[in-house]
Amino acid sequence: MELASLTSGLALIGMVLAVGVVVLELRGVLHSKSKPYLIGLGLGSFFLMLRAFTLHEPSFIALEAVKVIAAVSALVFPRNEHLAELAEELAVM
Numbered sequence: 001m002e003l004a005s006l007t008s009g010l011a012l013i014g015m016v017l018a019v020g021v022v023v024l025e026l027r028g029v030l031h032s033k034s035k036p037y038l039i040g041l042g043l044g045s046f047f048l049m050l051r052a053f054t055l056h057e058p059s060f061i062a063l064e065a066v067k068v069i070a071a072v073s074a075l076v077f078p079r080n081e082h083l084a085e086l087a088e089e090l091a092v093m
Contacts, residue, residue, distance in 0.1 A: 007051040014047025018067075033079060042071030 021040035024030040030037040049064035 003054060007054040010047040011051035014044040014051070017041070017044030018048065019044075033074065035075065038071045038075050042068050042075070045071065 017040045021030060021037045021044070025032050025037055045064045045067035049061055049068060052060035052064060
């Protein structure tokens, strides 16, 4: 199987995953900080990043890489409630 065909199929799966979790989040089924949402977004963006890499599209690679890094970091380092409260207090000032 050719690499372009493989990444094309992965890109399709990636689009379905990324758009699917966003739609489910907008419908109130998933929360944007839930594990299924973050995994779906991260995996979908990773597949799209692979396709962009194959097509030599640096701006799209960067965009998808940022989404992958954000999703993975949110999974590895969950929200710290103390820091969130501090940020809210600073925003009020």
